Amino acid sequence: MTETLHIVGGGMAGCEAAWQAAEAGVPVVIHEMRPRVGTFAHRTGALAEMVCSNSFRSDDDEQNAVGLLHWEMRAAGGLLMAMAETHRLPAGGALAVDRDAFAEAVTARIRAHPRIEVVEEEVAELPREGRWIVATGPLTGSKLAAAIAAEAGQDALAFFDAIAPIVHADSIDMTRAWRQSRYDKGATEAERTAYINCPMDRDTYDAFIDALLAAETTEFHDGETAGYFDGCLPIEVMAERGRETLRHGPMKPVGLTNPHQPDVKAHAVVQLRRDNALGTLYNIVGFQTKMKYGSQKAVFAMIPGLEEARFARLGGIHRNTFINSPTLLDDEMRLRSRPNVRFAGQITGVEGYVESAAMGLLAGRLAAAEMRGEKLPPVPQTTATGALVTHITGGAEARTFQPMNVNFGLFPPVEARGGRRGRPARYKMYTDRAKADWTGWLGLRQAAE
CATH class of the missing domain: 2.40.30.260 (Elongation Factor Tu (Ef-tu); domain 3)
Incomplete structure (x- = not known):
């Protein structure tokens, strides 16, 4: 394969997208503006630097939607979850990491991958040719943000983050x-x-x-x-x-x-x-x-x-800048007006490190399949990953679209069996169904390869 996948941004989503695509055999170039161009929140030039917190939140994959998302990313061979586990800190039921060691480990793995190149440069325009994933996160450079807003035909939505x-x-x-x-x-x-x-x-x-x-x-x-x-x-x-x-x-x-x-x-x-x-x-x-x-x-x-x-x-x-994804993106996370460009991560309107990385994981897999001339089946909405991507690409109301963490309210309801059930039993039904459907989707994807 000679065609290269270009990824703008070396944060959570960009690194996970690059890893997934490279593991699928696709050459990848990550364009990261740091350390040449700094931001308010970042302290280093490392990839996947955590700035707001050092926590991936709950790791409970039976009673918590974000814990389920952890499970799905692990099952899919996610780089970030593997590095988080390696550099895990005691945090009760949460998954917290040594943020500097985590970022250094992700950076080392990305730079050592034979199919990934990291270029330190700022991308200021939306490319018209080639295959691209924009995963610039909440601190998108002002020039690229302006280019995105111009392409969207509307002002970028935004909120303040602390x-x-x-x-x-x-x-x-x-x-x-x-x-x-x-x-x-x-x-x-x-x-x-x-x-x-x-x-x-x-x-x-x-x-x-x-x-x-x-x-x-x-x-x-x-x-x-x-x-x-x-x-x-x-x-x-x-x-x-x-x-x-x-x-x-x-x-x-x-x-x-x-x-x-x-x-x-x-x-x-x-x-x-x-x-x-x-x-x-x-x-x-x-x-x-x-x-x-x-x-x-x-x-x-x-x-x-x-x-x-x-x-x-x-x-x-x-x-913090994000786009109106239900209006702008198709069901494979491509920009409708420029389908050679996908968006991933927090800029799509998901909130949180894990959610951002999960959308990077999916975008990387979708891009790699497309570049191999394949089409992946839709991700089941019954999974945490599927619930998120469905929400941002059409499930949410475009007029009132706001950033969203993963939660069981995004999943199709489960049918209670054996009479009335409480919340713990219902959440366990959500996660059991999701794990089965995610495992099935991964198997279909692997069979397609």
Whole structure:
């Protein structure tokens, strides 16, 4: 095969698309603008760098849709899931990774693949010739974003995305904080103590909310009116929705017992999750923020145990661009007006690292099949991957299209058997059906080869 697949972007989706296509025998070139052109959020020139969090969320493949997506990607030989497993950190029931080691490992595997070339350059236009996948993610370069908007005949949709701060572990006061996963979840002691917890009584919580609401924040100008993705709201925006919002969200105290005061129930708890294999860095869970740096230091110092915290990275906010995929893409993720170009990843309107990588996996397989003169059968909507791609390529209402995490609401309903069933049984039916259908689809794909 002499035709080459070109992929714009070396993030989660771009790397997974490249790996899948290359493993299918297709030569691939990844065009990655970093480190020549930096972004607000990235710190390195590594491929697949994680910027917002170090978590792939729940790894439960029987009761959780994103855990099911993990399972499907593993079954399909996904590079990112393999590297995540290799560099996994204790995180209770979640799949969290050492973000630097993970990115370095993905970069090494991609660069070592005999059919993948990485070119450090910025792509500023939508190509008219050749086979391409655009997987530039939420931080698409301004020139390419303008080219996409011009091709779409409309302004690109967008929302604001925020990242959480990271704290040096040795600056946390463990005479006030303690280690415990919620409900002691985890098979090992390391997993059951994967989080550091900082308790608040009612007065401290109320003062913290007052400070959040009064803090100086970063705002976008020049007429930008994008909203926020509900799954990644800044904490001060959550606080504006009601004083109790945070303690029923990322600061909920349930399932935790403070060993320093076992008879005192905390009113709210701030959790920190391990961010690297050494255990020297922890990120503050759910604390995405748009506060200015000075305000962050002052407000976070109000958290018991973080009074003297040193920050490896403070939080921040950036503009996140995505396209109206139900209008613009066909059922194989190709741009209707320019079918030599596919889109994959977060720019398509899926939200989250795993969802982005899954759409890269599918785009890479679809492109490789097309280049071999084959046509893959549609991915069953009963699978997590199929539910996502169906949603973005026509299942969602185009007029109200917004970024979406994978969830069981995107799946065709299951028929309860043996009388009325509760949620755990129903979710198990979803995942059992999905695994069977995904395995069947992979078998059909392999037979086609």
